[in-house]
Amino acid sequence: GVELATIHAAKGLEWDAVFLVGLSEGLLPISYAKTPEAREEERRLLYVAVTRAMHVLTVLYRDEPSPFLGEKWPH
16 A cells, blocks of 8 residues: 655654655755754754655655755765
């Protein structure tokens, strides 16, 4: 089966395979995360989402990837 979850709801859960969709510039961090604290929270949520994959992690973005991806993971 397939379970859909937001990165906000992923904490404490694990899946064999995780597909992170929409990790594009302007979508992550979300556009209203203007303060350093809000951007750091978005970065933390991405880390939580990435670490939910037990075996397979697939990251999808359109055009330009989120700037957060270049900080920790190469293209």
